[in-house]
Amino acid sequence: MGVELEALFTNALGLQAPWVVENVKLNTTDRRIDFEIGCQGAGLACPACGAAAQPIHDRLLRSWRHLDFFQFETWLHCEVPRIACSDCGKTTQMLVPWARPGSGFTAAFEAFALALCRDLPVSQAAALLRCSDKQLWRRIEFYVEQARAQERFTDVRTVGIDETSVRRGQNYITVVHDLDAKRLLFATEGR
Structure with a gap:
């Protein structure tokens, strides 16, 4: 695929430097699109302390499920850099702007x-x-x-506590309400 297509999808995904779409794999049989995203930068800021221009220690392959493009299941794949910081001495994986750490979803x-x-x-x-x-x-x-x-429950003045049966038998839940604001504060199984 041409360079224009990768640039188009870089913009469509809202990626900014140093992140770019490097490859797009379209599988019409499985109705799936896979984007390979790259981090283009030799010296990056340390995610732990913020020190600038630190070397990349290595890269770890990660994948995230994204919203469908054109009714095709969409996945983002990226070899995420880990930064070896000379200032703080830590080796830390960069945070990606499209997902929270450990999520697996964008x-x-x-x-x-x-x-x-x-x-x-x-x-x-x-x-x-x-x-x-x-x-x-x-x-x-x-x-x-x-x-x-x-x-914060500092403004709660009047509470109501009730036990109620979830279904016939001995299955109960206990609920605690803020009676003034008419909202549920807490619910748990059992009495």
Whole structure:
């Protein structure tokens, strides 16, 4: 494929220097597009301390699921550089601008998946996205934990605690509500 195509997809993915699309592999049989992204730079800033012009120690291949292009399942692949810093002495992997560390999904894919999960059962959202519901549950748990960590309950004055049966038998949940704001503060299985 021509240089123009890689430049077009570099712009479509919103990549900025030093990141560029180096190769595009289109598989019409499997309805899949694979983008190989490269980091073009010899001396990069240390992700740990910010020291400029540090040498690349090595590169580790990583892959992320992205939003579909043209109804084709899309994957980003990149040999992500690890920087050997002479200032702080650490060897640290660079952060990629399109995904959070360890995610396996791009930020755009995660955002779309979470928006779907707000309005659909997780199993239906997973079927639409062609991924497992377990992968979506992991993302939901990650962002719920982050949101819960930012919660402040200093303005709560009146709480209500209730135990209710989930279904017939001895399966109960306990819920704690802020009665003034009419919102759920906490829920857990059991009494």
